[in-house]
Amino acid sequence: MGYPIPKGNSLRGPFQPMRFEATVDECIVTEGEIPKDLAGGFYRVGPAWKRPTKQGTTAGLTSDGMVQGLVFDNGRVDYKNRWVRTPKYLLEEQHDRSMFEWLDCNFGDWRDTGFGEVVRDDANRGVSQTTAGTNVFPFAGQMIATHEQGGPPIALDPITLETKGIVPWSTKLSEGMIPPAAYGDNAFAAHPKWDHATGDLFGWTWSDQQPYLTMHVVNKNGSVRSREIWDAPFATVAHDAWLTQDWLVMAFQGFVPDRDRYQKQNLSVWGWKPENPIHLALIPRDAPDTPVRWIKTDLEPQYIMHTMSANVVGNKLLLDGPIFNRPPFPFEQDMEEGEDVALYFNIARSSLGRWIVDLDTGHVKAEQLSDRPSELPKVDERFYGQGYTWGYQVGGIVKRGGMKMNSLVVTNMETLSDQEYQIRQDEPAAVMEATFAPRSPDSPEGDGYIIVPISWWADKRGEYQIFDTDDITKGPIAKIELPFMMGWTPHGHWMDFR
Numbered sequence: 001m002g003y004p005i006p007k008g009n010s011l012r013g014p015f016q017p018m019r020f021e022a023t024v025d026e027c028i029v030t031e032g033e034i035p036k037d038l039a040g041g042f043y044r045v046g047p048a049w050k051r052p053t054k055q056g057t058t059a060g061l062t063s064d065g066m067v068q069g070l071v072f073d074n075g076r077v078d079y080k081n082r083w084v085r086t087p088k089y090l091l092e093e094q095h096d097r098s099m100f101e102w103l104d105c106n107f108g109d110w111r112d113t114g115f116g117e118v119v120r121d122d123a124n125r126g127v128s129q130t131t132a133g134t135n136v137f138p139f140a141g142q143m144i145a146t147h148e149q150g151g152p153p154i155a156l157d158p159i160t161l162e163t164k165g166i167v168p169w170s171t172k173l174s175e176g177m178i179p180p181a182a183y184g185d186n187a188f189a190a191h192p193k194w195d196h197a198t199g200d201l202f203g204w205t206w207s208d209q210q211p212y213l214t215m216h217v218v219n220k221n222g223s224v225r226s227r228e229i230w231d232a233p234f235a236t237v238a239h240d241a242w243l244t245q246d247w248l249v250m251a252f253q254g255f256v257p258d259r260d261r262y263q264k265q266n267l268s269v270w271g272w273k274p275e276n277p278i279h280l281a282l283i284p285r286d287a288p289d290t291p292v293r294w295i296k297t298d299l300e301p302q303y304i305m306h307t308m309s310a311n312v313v314g315n316k317l318l319l320d321g322p323i324f325n326r327p328p329f330p331f332e333q334d335m336e337e338g339e340d341v342a343l344y345f346n347i348a349r350s351s352l353g354r355w356i357v358d359l360d361t362g363h364v365k366a367e368q369l370s371d372r373p374s375e376l377p378k379v380d381e382r383f384y385g386q387g388y389t390w391g392y393q394v395g396g397i398v399k400r401g402g403m404k405m406n407s408l409v410v411t412n413m414e415t416l417s418d419q420e421y422q423i424r425q426d427e428p429a430a431v432m433e434a435t436f437a438p439r440s441p442d443s444p445e446g447d448g449y450i451i452v453p454i455s456w457w458a459d460k461r462g463e464y465q466i467f468d469t470d471d472i473t474k475g476p477i478a479k480i481e482l483p484f485m486m487g488w489t490p491h492g493h494w495m496d497f498r
């Protein structure tokens with residue numbers, strides 16, 4: 001049956017759900033020309049509300065993941081979007097109604113996150129609650145959709161976007177925060193990193209119970225090496241990490257998960273404890289017997305949600321990323337009971353920064369590298385873990401307590417010089433995460449193209465703008481138009497076919 005779209009911020013404006021699956025062969029190029037040397041796919045995933053949950057919430061993490069793929073071949077580009085056919089999606093399709101009730105979504109306001117456990121009954125017992133709508137990345141020839149801690153990685157066909165199913169290596173992962181619904185219903189990271197040369201995938205799970213973090217290294221043949229981290233100072237929302245040649249570096253920050261908060265305190269599952277000192281865990285990535293190095297910092301309260309990348313220069317470890325004043329999520333410090341959800345960049349602001357770790361003394365200092373509001377950092381992912389020069393972000397301007405995103409920013413992280421191209425002025429639009437695609441498989445770091453998805457939601461139009469890294473200030477070299485509103489997506493990645 002059909003349902004009206006509930007009112008509220010989480011499904012308004014750019015967050016209006018894309019409620020259909022489309023196939024657009026030979027997309028219209030409204031300006032410029034698609035480079036013939038681009039051969040690969042650009043994939044994004046995000047929550048797409050389909051029907052009310054049992055208790056009627058619209059929390060993003062309860063909505064089914066929708067993957068959007070743009071496949072490039074010899075100057076032609078084809079678009080598709082498909083629901084990720086998770087076990088939850090298939091069960092609900094069969095019954096034509098919601099089969100899940102989230103324990104942290106019974107408030108009907110900003111506290112509804114869809115991050116907690118679900119109520120188990122005879123109808124949904126044994127079925128994973130994952131919606132697979134957080135990120136999608138390439139691994140071993142497939143695209144893998146993941147959910148922030150809610151369930152196992154789901155494999156997708158890169159051409160058809162058909163859901164192939166839960167990856168076979170999910171049985172070797174760990175359960176994270178949510179108890180598994182069935183054998184293999186384990187968790188994985190929102191933002192894994194990989195080693196381009198070996199194909200090894202570095203991910204993790206996290207929990208409000210010990211061990212607070214478990215690292216998983218997945219080989220392309222599906223074998224998994226795991227390391228439980230038992231000596232973390234507190235539980236943290238371990239959303240992203242840095243990969244270097246030696247370590248996976250995880251920041252333990254005051255953005256904390258705690259199921260007691262919704263079970264006993266009538267609060268959202270996530271809390272902000274700025275009094276928690278930021279700790280860095282330098283986890284040896286390839287040396288399981290070498291201890292984790294813990295660095296307790298005396299940094300002022302701040303928050304890095306997404307990492308750009310890291311460099312090791314002499315005895316200094318440089319950890320780059322946009323630094324927020326606080327996590328961009330609503331907490332009890334901000335909101336009253338009954339208030340509608342306040343979303344992301346409306347309530348907090350970040351700009352590019354760097355944590356400089358003195359590896360001899362263990363002292364850490366924070367540097368702000370730019371005054372410009374920015375987030376959604378990306379790099380040339382062929383060079384994950386190897387050091388880097390080029391960083392890409394979505395830039396913006398200050399707007400009340402948060403920021404309004406409107407531009408593409410490319411930064412040389414050695415010289416800190418940058419280039420900016422303003423994509424929109426005051427037109428309503430969502431400028432989403434920019435992604436790098438190399439000019440050729442062996443082109444130098446940062447030599448290629450940057451693809452930026454833009455939802456002109458008020459015009460019910462979608463667009464991808466492609467920039468040449470030679471000079472983004474000249475504007476896009478091609479614009480691809482979609483004749484409908486493109487659903488909002490937080491994250492995605494490029495898969496090269498060459």
Ligand SMILES: [Fe+2]
Nearest residue numbers: 190239306491
């Ligand atoms: Fe993220």
